[in-house]
Amino acid sequence: MASSQSKFYGALAAILVLGIALIGYVIVKDRQQTAYEAADTLAADLEGELVSEEVGVSFGSPDAPVLIEEYADYQCPYCGMVAGLTVPQILEEYVETGKARFVFYDFPLHPGNSWVGAEAARCAGDQDAFWPMHKVLMGRMSEWGQRRDPRGLIRQYADGLGLDGRALVECVDAGNHREIVTRSQLRARQLGLSGTPTFIINGRRVGSAMGYDQMSALIEEELAKQ
Numbered sequence: 001m002a003s004s005q006s007k008f009y010g011a012l013a014a015i016l017v018l019g020i021a022l023i024g025y026v027i028v029k030d031r032q033q034t035a036y037e038a039a040d041t042l043a044a045d046l047e048g049e050l051v052s053e054e055v056g057v058s059f060g061s062p063d064a065p066v067l068i069e070e071y072a073d074y075q076c077p078y079c080g081m082v083a084g085l086t087v088p089q090i091l092e093e094y095v096e097t098g099k100a101r102f103v104f105y106d107f108p109l110h111p112g113n114s115w116v117g118a119e120a121a122r123c124a125g126d127q128d129a130f131w132p133m134h135k136v137l138m139g140r141m142s143e144w145g146q147r148r149d150p151r152g153l154i155r156q157y158a159d160g161l162g163l164d165g166r167a168l169v170e171c172v173d174a175g176n177h178r179e180i181v182t183r184s185q186l187r188a189r190q191l192g193l194s195g196t197p198t199f200i201i202n203g204r205r206v207g208s209a210m211g212y213d214q215m216s217a218l219i220e221e222e223l224a225k226q
Contacts, residue, residue, distance in 0.1 A: 064098055075108075075141060106118040117145070123177060
């Protein structure tokens with residue numbers, strides 16, 4: 001009898017866990033579909049007007065002579081590679097020295113958790129930690145990106161950064177930054193972009209997954225024009 005009860009409760013627990021996971025998956029999928037529909041509606045409302053650059057996350061002096069724009073997706077492996085190898089050096093050598101300003105734009109394209117990642121980084125920004133969370137999400141996308149519901153892992157990442165992980169997940173669930181991510185994606189579409197990552201340096205579209213030397217050379221070209 002005890003063995004039968006144990007099996008029963010074990011099966012019941014498994015069903016509950018599966019049900020919770022399925023609910024999380026449906027929530028994430030619905031959020032992505034809703035976001036795409038909202039972007040289409042917004043595009044119609046704007047009637048061709050370009051979404052303001054204020055939807056991007058800016059780092060550096062607004063008076064810097066070179067403007068570097070990146071359009072990226074938190075589920076894009078090449079974006080992760082650039083975020084780990086190229087961008088940190090660019091920020092150190094050019095942005096922190098006042099030679100350039102860097103603006104990151106969300107351009108969620110991949111199916112799955114790309115919208116959740118974008119919103120999570122923005123929610124971390126409410127706790128003054130956009131860039132640390134951005135780095136973690138880009139660097140560990142193969143981990144959280146494969147989950148049906150990645151919110152548990154994202155909360156762990158936030159806690160590990162010294163943030164309030166519970167508040168961050170609540171921010172994501174409430175959709176506090178969904179509109180700005182939607183606007184950012186629409187800006188990329190308005191510019192005719194179709195892949196990630198895409199960089200634009202002083203208005204010049206220069207390519208996708210670039211190494212530090214290649215991007216540095218392009219920035220130096222722009223600096224030489226000043």
